[in-house]
Amino acid sequence: MEGWVRLGRRVAAERGRHWRSRAAFARAAGLSKRVVDDLELGRRSNYAETTLAAIEAALGWTPGTCLRVVQGGKVQREVDPSMVRLMDAWVRLPEEARAMLVEIAERAARDGRWPGR
Secondary structure, three states, X not given: OHHHHHHHHHHHHHHHHHOOOHHHHHHHHOOOHXXXXXXXXXXXXXXXXXXXXXXHHHHOEOOOHHHHHHOOOOOXXXXXXXXXXXXXXXXXXXXXXXXHHHHHHHHHHHHOOOOOO
């Protein structure tokens, strides 16, 4: 169980940087809050491959990372978790909000800094 506790701690740390709550992370990952609770608290070790894949996708980890961490390995990233969150929200945004976000991103990239800093 030590490996699953290690994974739970790592998921909790990463989730805490990008989502305010386990419930929000669970929604983003397409999982139940109970599954996320169990995983983060190291309560069990019998997760479906699809569950681990959903965790990896939501956190931007490469496939197989959960089991790698359980076995003592390191996280490997596939995409930025912030991008995953943005893509999740993007589909629910009206066109005006999408246009505004694109404009902000292009301006920040062009200027090399965030406005107001």
